Every structure is written in structure tokens, then in C-alpha cells.
Amino acid sequence: MVSRKLLGQMATTLGAVVLANLVLALVFVALLEPWLVPVFDGIGLSRGVAYALTTTLCLGCLLAVQLRYARLELLAEADAAVLGPDERPELTDRVTRLAAQLDVAVPTVAVADTDVANSFAVDGVRSGTIVVSEGLLETLDAAELDAVLAHELAHLKNRDAAVMTLASFLPALIADEHVVFGDHLPQWTRPYVYGGLLLVAALLGSSFIEAPVFTPSGLLQLAVALAVTVVVGGIVLGVVATVVVFLSRSLSRQREFVADRAGALATGDPATLAGVLERLDGEATVPTNDARVEDGATSSGHYRGLEGMCLLPHGFDRSREGATDGGDPLQVDTYAHPSTTERIARLRKLAAELERTPYAG
Template identity: 25%
Template sequence: MAGNLKVFVLMAALTALVVGLGWMLGGSGGAVIALVIAGGMNLFSYWNSDKMVLRQQGAIQLSPSQGGDLFAMTARLAQRAGMPMPKLYLLPTEQPNAFATGRNPQNSAVAVTQGLLNHLSADEIEGVIAHELAHIQHRDTLTMTITATMAGAIAMMGNMMLFAGNREGRGGPLGGILAMILAPLAAMMVQMAISRAREYEADATGARICGKPRALASALARISQAAGRSVNLPAERNPASAAMFIVNPLHALRADRLFTTHPPTEERIARLMAMAPAAERPTAPSRIPRSGGPRTPWGRG
């Protein structure tokens, strides 16, 4: 409940930023127009965001026969979570990672990278899938889509302020410059705060769904280490999508890492380990056999 309240407050802050910039651009009429435009953008995103993101990432949908063990694992976890089976997609990149998208559990998708299948154990992959199902169950995919859309609108309006501020007499040139710089920065900070709050919740719920908090913690450690060593080109070309992945997919050398969309991996791991029963001991990792993994356009995973 506290997490949901925090998200509500942060969403209200984004809305206030949109209205405030609209007022600076055109008074009370501008505020109303800005709110209407933001609403229209959100409505478009509501219906089309999943297709847009999957297309940007080069995702390929897997059928039950192509998905093999991965498809069966996802179906089993979805049933355990009491939700419909999402569509399953493969991302042709060697960086281990995954994300979920869709406006609701009935219209959702889980996408995993080829690197995730190649480098993680079966238990770790199960933890990752459970984490993504938790995002769908909490409707985080819709929340993050709306916040990303509003953040984009705020950035666009901030740029407009540079030229409109002096003419309308609301802030002058200095106000326009400050709005151009500070408004997008504030929107980014709010977006980061929402994403971080939802990641902790998805970790906890995902651990309960799969019943293996240690496996999810191990997966986070492996993915985090690999993300700093490999490049996810589709994500690099579309950095706004970074918040959707289980671990920030942007390369460690990018300046984007200064404003990471995810909470510290070490903290996430510590919380998951605290959920594990005291008597639980790590077991030797079992891997999805290459000969039995999902058949993809590049061969079996």
C-alpha cells in the first residue's frame, strides 16, 4: 500500500509539471491544452506501447514449440501467480536481461534475451520470469509507460519554453532556459523514483511466485555483472526503455549510469536473501540444456 501511495504521489508530481509548463507557455488555456495533449499521448501509449517497445528491441515471438522448456516454465509460473499466460518473446542480444510489457495481464508479454538463456541456470531464469510476471500482476508495465510518455512530453515542453517564455511574459528568457533544463531533469528524477519503487516490489513478489529468492538474487548478480561488460544495442539506441529491464541494460561507460533507473543491485540482493528461509542452502545450479532449450532463428538457445 505504501509503495502504491508513493507511485500515486509521484505520478501527481509529473502531472503538475505538465500543467505548470503548459501555464508558462500559454496561461490557463495552455495548462488545459498541455493536460489534454498529455492525456492523448497516454491513451495512444496505452494501446500501442507494447508493440512499439517490442519492435524497437527486435523481439521475436516464440510459439509453444519454439519456446520449449522456457514456454512451459513461464506457463507454470503464470498459473502459480493466478494470471493468464503472457506472450513470450526472444531478444537477439547476448546481454543477459529481460523485461515485461503490456497494458494489463490479459494483454501482456515477457521478453528475454538470448544471453539470459545462454548464461543463467534454470532456477535463475525461473526467478527472472517470476519477477517479470510480478510487474505484469502489479500493472507496473502500464505505470512505467505512462510515466515515460509524460516525461517525454515534459522534455518537449521544456524545450519550447526557451522560445516562448519571453513572449508570454511568464519567466522571460531566464525562466525559459531554467525550464528547458530543470523540467526534464525533474521528470527524469520522478521517473527514476517510480521505477526504483516498483523494482523492489517486483523482486519480493517474484520471489514468492517462484519460491526461490536465492535464485532470483543470483540472477540479479549475474545480469548486473554482464550488463557492464556487454552492449545491448537496441537498448542503447532507445535509452528511455532502460527502466523496463530487470537490470539497467545501458553500458557502464554511458553517462546515463549517473542517473540509473534501478535501485542498487546489492540492496535488491540483500532484501531477497533476507526472504530466504534460514535453513535454505544454495544448490548446484542446473542449466537449461542447450539441446533442449527454445528453438530460435539462431538455433537452440
Template identity: 30%
Template sequence: MARIAFRLVAATVGVSLLVGYLLAALLVVEGFRVLWSLVPGLLELAALLVVAAVLSTYLSYRFGTTRLVTAIESDSVPRAQAPGLHRRLDELVARMDVARPTLYVADLHTPNAFAVGGDDGGALVMDRSLFRLLSAPEIEAILAHELAHLEANDGVVTAVADGLARTLVGVATLSAVPALLVLSGLAAGSAWIRGRPGDRSGVFSRLRRGLVAGLIGGFVLATLLVRTRSRNREFAADDRAAEVTGNPLALARALRRIERATEPAWPFAPLSTHRETDEAIERWLSTHPSVDERVERLRRRAEAARLGPVREGSTGTPVR
């Protein structure tokens, strides 16, 4: 008798869950229908969302230079304070198809440099420690590398690509909500009706897990594609810097010095985000290729070009 009572209660709960999920799915579909009625059609709505996301990302990147520079508490470098640095920057800009960025220094807590574009030429920010770590030709190589990113509009293209990928994944996820609700209702309802509330081995549960896995896989794939492009652009910026300066080894030495200065010396160094990794997934998700790869490519470039004496002012220090 107790078993029959339990089955009746379980069946009632199962039907209630199924009806609840189905009503929620219908509510979502109705919401979509109302949204679609505001535009000519589904394709137009999707296109509108994509255009809005791309435009928003572009404008945020293009006009966010001032906010970023202010946020990191950087200081502009007057020409009178560092005439040699400005002269090197002027020479590089003259050799490249890029507007001259404003030069800033900041305490970034790690030896680093980055450039961001803007309507006024953008900004090139360098950590103060770089001037203690690097020689003049190595500083020039870092400047050329960052200018190469500005010349190719890498920052804005990467930002737009990332925004577009996230928008597409978001649209796909939103579109899948009704199906997820229906499958969840069928999975939970059928399990209760069968008298096995905790059972998640049914066909509806498997379909729901498959759909979720597909959505997650789409997000991961989009991320990997954006990160792969980012790593390729780092190689391209290295090549452009080597071409403009005529000194690939200067950039190789700079990268190696920065790597060594970034490596933490405390006992938990293996947990540091700055360490090189042998894990494939971590390499795939990284925005930058390994320093070893970059240095080796630059060394091969120098050997292929059979460079003679490096440019005046170089330390001549080998890459180790």
C-alpha cells in the same frame, strides 16, 4: 560629450528592449486569453490538458507493444521449440493474477528482460544470452519478476505518472512565459538604462533566475518522484517473484550473474552506464535500485523464511 552620447544611446536601447519584451509578453497573454475563451475557464483548460496527456500516454503504452517488439527485431518462441520454458511460464501465470504474455527472444546487446502490457496480455522479451548465463530456476525467477510488473501494471502506471508530471511541469513553464519575458525585459532594459549593458546583478535579473530555478526544480522534483516510484516497484517485483517461486536466492543469483555479465571489461569501464555508482544524484535519478541492495534484501528474505532445500532443479550456487 562621448559619455553623454553613450548614455543616450544606451537609454534608447534599454527602453527599446523593455518595450519589446513587454509587447512580447502581452502577445503571449493575449494568446492565452484566446485559448481560455475556447473553454469555460482556466481550470477546465488545465484539466483538459492533463486528461489529454494521461490518455495519450496510456494509449501509447497500451497499444505500442507490437511496435516495440517489431522495433527490437525480436522473435516469438513457439511452445514446441522451448516446452520447458513455456511450462514454467504457464505455472507462474497460474499462480498470479496476470494474463499470459507472448514470449519473445531478442538480441538486446546486454543480458536483460522486460515486459510490456497490452490488450492481448502483452509481451515478455528476454535477451538470448540469458539462457546461457542462467540456470532453470534463475530463468524462472526472472520470468516471475517480469510477470510481477505486468500483474501490478507497473509499466502503464509509470508511463502515465511520467506523462502527467511532464505535463504539469510543461503547463507551469508555459504559464510562466509572460513573467519571464517581463523580467527579462526589465533586467536587460534597466541594465542598459543604467549604462551597464552586461550587468546581471540587478533585482530583476535575480528574480528571473529565481523563477527559472523554480521551474527547473519542479522538473527535477517530478523526475525524482517518478524514478523513486520506479525503484520501489523493482523491490516490490522482487518480493513478488520470491513469493511466487519460493526461492528468493534464485533471483538474487540471477541478478548477480546479469550484473557481472553486463560489466564491461574495456579500459574505459568507469564511464560505463552499467556500473554501480556512489553518487547520490545518480542513484536518485536511476530507475532501478542497485543490485547490491536487491540481492541483500532477497538474502534477508531467504534467511527470515528459514528456507530449507531450494526448489528442484536449482544449482544450489551461493550468491557471491
């Protein structure tokens, strides 16, 4: 069962994301007003009802697109490929069995092509996805793999995976980690897509630009309006993203404790998950880099969206540990994992409680 604390943190984080998108939706509706008014009048809707419906539709589309896009970006960042129906049946069967135990919809499974042992869960518009690395599959035995998969399924069941997936979009956009539409469109379609976006911008601009848009004066006014929009919008998004970062860091800590407990109870073996965390965390913290460089990486504020969603925060590429990007002040440290030591201590305490009450749920 999801704790009230986790529910509250999920609600506030989601609320910040929705508020940012609501502002954007209201701007769109205001710009579309010259084209919407005749439609509203034609179907007999009052202005208030019509604007509410249009804003709600626009808001829903924005959130759905961002959720889908954030999921694709996170999978791409991990170099994870979704398994087909006949690929790795032993792994998909294991996930199906555990999903039934946790009473959660069976997610798709993706495998990341890396030797680094880690996992994470992302949610989408229709279903979630669990990602495990080749290194994790090679490192863990059957019971240990069950423990990790149950942990990730708990994230999906609690819906914190959906909130974190959606919340990753704005900070990544501000940190210049996302090129909107970029890698997810065929090369030949990109000129048409971006041309279409410019055309839409011109149509929207015509509602407040005095001169005809497709004249030298109109194009100049449109260019100025776009520049002002980018600057002001960037400032507003930066402020909102900072709030989302702050809320997500708090949510990230609490969600791991809840998923640890829920996954451990599902398998009935908290000690196994504790052992996995201890072993993998120990491997990840071998001092292969200069400690001074590591300290610089911690303090530089580097964006770490994917790492913050993983079972352990080292992500899927240890070669980046200790790397910095020149201390760019616009970069943000998005998520904060709880101490692995504290997670292990809680799991071992839970294991001791289950030993004393062997028939407890």
C-alpha cells in the same frame, strides 16, 4: 501484496503523467469549441457536462495512444520480437505456469536478439509483455529462468510495469528519443498522416486566427501560432517531464525490491534469484572500458529509459556502456536502479527467513 510505499509512488508518478495529458486535453477541447457547441446544443447537453465528457474522452485516448506507443518503442529499442503461437512452446508454457502461480493474466512473450543477458516487462492497453534476451535463455538453467520470469510477472501483477511504460513516453519525447509515429507507420502512409495532422492543425487554428486559414495572411498567422506552441509547449513538457523523471527514479528503486520479493516467494527460492543477480551483474561490470569514460557516462545525464526498466540496468547493448553524446544538457537520466548488492542482501535475508519458517506462505 503491494506495499503502501510502492502504491504511493505509483500514484504520484501516474498523477504527474495524467496532469500533463489533462492540460493537453483541455487545450484540444478549447480549440474544438466552435465545432463542439452546435453538437452539444443539438443533443441537449449542458456545457459543463459536455466539456467534462469530451475532456475525459480526449484524456483517455491520449493515455491509451501513449501507452501503446511507448510499449512499441521499448520493444523496438530492445530489438525484441513477440513470439507466435507455435514459437518456443517451452518458454511460453513456462510463463503460463508461473502466471497461474502469481495469479496474473498470461502476458505475451518476446525475445530480444542479443547475447546480453537481461529481461524486462512492459504493459499495454490490453495485456503485458515479458521480454527476455537470447543471452539470458542461453545463460540460465530452468530454476534460474523461473526466478527471472517470476520477477517480471510480479511487475505486471503490481501494475508498476504499466505506470513505468506510460511514464517513459514524456522523458523520451523530450530527449528526442521518439519520432512520433515514425517507425510504426508504413513508408507510403507517412505523407498522408503528416498531411492530415497539418490539416487538423489548420482547422483548429481557424478558431482563433483572424484571417481565413488558406490565405497568405492566414498561413502566416498559423505558422507563427505553431512556432509559439512548439516553443511554449516544449518548455511546459520539459518541466513536466522533469517531475516525471524525479518520481520515476524513486518508483524504479522501490518496484525492484517489491518484484524481487514477490517473484522469490512465488518460486519459493529467493537464493536462486540472488544468485542470478550476482552472476549477471558481475558479468556486466567487467571493466572493459576506461573508468574515466564510465564516470563521464554516469554524469552526462544520458537518457536510459529501457535500461531503467530491465532486470539489471545495463540494458541490452553493453557496447553503449561508457558512450556519451557530448553532454547534451537536454538529455535526462530517467531511472535509477537500486544497488544490486542491496537487492541480493534482501533476497538472502528472505531465504534465511523461509528456511526458519518452512511452512510460511
